[in-house]
Amino acid sequence: MPQRAGFPLTLELDAKGLPKRSWVKISRIRTLSVERIGRRLGRAMPEALGQVIEGLNEIIG
Numbered sequence: 001m002p003q004r005a006g007f008p009l010t011l012e013l014d015a016k017g018l019p020k021r022s023w024v025k026i027s028r029i030r031t032l033s034v035e036r037i038g039r040r041l042g043r044a045m046p047e048a049l050g051q052v053i054e055g056l057n058e059i060i061g
Contacts, residue, residue, distance in 0.1 A: 009025070009026055009027045009055070009059075010023045010024065010025055010026065010027075011023060011024045011026060011048070011051050011052060011055060013042075013044060013048055014045075014048070015042035015043060015044050015045065015048065016042060016043070017041055017042035017043070018041055018042040019041065022042075024044075024048075024052055024055075026052055026055040026056055026059065027059060029052075029056070
């Protein structure tokens with residue numbers, strides 16, 4: 001299902017190993033304890049992480 005909100009609120013990930021289309025919801029980033037994190041599904045490329053940081057900067061000004 002396509003996301004309705006675009007950048008900077010959501011960013012589609014092009015990460016290898018993800019089982020389906022995936023997005024980072026930049027407006028909903030949270031911290032998680034290590035115990036709540038399951039097995040790794042994929043890995044975001046440095047460029048994608050840079051876009052997440054850019055989106056956060058746009059949201060918080």
